[in-house]
Amino acid sequence: MQQDFTYAVARVRFRETKLLNGADLDSLLSAKDTDAVMRILRDKGWGDNTDTAPDQIISIEEKKLWDFVDETVTDRSVLDFLRVPDDFHNIKAAVKCITRDIEPDGLFLYNTVCDPDKLYDCIKKREYGDLPDFIADTAREAMTVLLQTSDGQLCDIIVDKACMEYVYKLGKLSDSDIVRLYCELFVASADIKTAVRCAKTGKKPEFIRRAMAQCDSLDVDRLASAAYEGYDAIISYLSTTRYRTAVEALNTSMSAFEKWCDDYMTAAMKPQKWEPFGIGAIVAYIIARQNEIKAVRMILSAKISGLSEQTIKERLRDMYV
């Protein structure tokens, strides 16, 4: 039976009024120091009413977001496409800690499908059968490759590619247009970033092709060839795709391209603000909240390191509200 999201969407509608808007970000930006930013955030309901540190307030808000999702969405597997990238991140962290014989303190992400501590134990004991199917083979392969080659970069591309392929599969299985779009953009943007990095570091064609995952909006073989030819070939190819508007951002910097991806997704999600049924409104809210948290993290880090207001402003994403 198809899951009913009426209750969750009604709660999301109210919570959307509490999201930070452009004016709120401006007031955070113009705050004179970190303490002033924290005061504004606490007034907006951030944190847990205690005198928390900047990094803690971010963790608290991330936890609040996923607690809310768990409370309102009965079958959380419909949102796995948002959580699984953190599972794959945890695989990378676990295999590196195990092979280097260090404790993974503070390295794991916890809003995941598989419990990170269980993941760590299973990989450490080589009991991959106890892991969920979607990560078992990847964990085994990553561990084997790292032990045999000690090549951390190879291990990373194996895990990242497996992550992209799984997210893409979840997108294909979804009935929601917004989920499919998110998964498509997730893979396409990762492929573009890989292509640019490979072009700039002069990687071999086999490596480039191995690092990229298939998606509908890009001809991955052509992108891989372009990456081998050089940066200009990538730009030339992208100009013929739906990502032609990203070219300018790519020419600026990788972080400008990441901002372009987030803004593209935010713009695509905006119609969900008026959609009373379906998972779209919930997905849009989660992504909007994650972007908001990302923006606040950026502002806090910039205030701590004394960056100028203009520098931060250039990197801030468009807000959902």
Place this chain on the structure above:
Amino acid sequence: MSEFFQNSGLFFALLGAAVATLMAGIGSAIGVGKAGVAASGVLAEEPSLFGKVLIFQLLPATQGIYGLLVGILILSNVGLIGGVKEVTALQGLLYFAASLPIAFCGLYSAIYQSKCAVAGIGTVAKKPDQFGKAILMPAMVETYAILALLISMLAIIGIAGM
């Protein structure tokens, strides 16, 4: 068989009353339930909106009342409430036919009204000051339930005068 048909006037009239009450009632139950789920979601976040969301939830309830009204009118006309009356097979079938507008329109209009009410609840959750405008949208759907009720009632009154 022919004798059974001739004596089945009361049965068809009762069937009409049952169909009107049942289908419009099912529509209202689905509608009120769906709007109630959305209303509960908003209340979990903002309890002060109770009065506003309750009105949205109650909007799809009216179709069930219309079905009940038509049902009572048929029962009253055929003598199942009050004194016993003779009902011919033709009259019985006519009563059944008269119940169909509110039965079907009640069922569907309640379900669609609830969808509109859920959207209205979302609007009020974001902009409580827009309650007046938001309530108008689901209220529009009510028009068609009222039109169906009107036809059902006029038909029943007409049959009684035959």
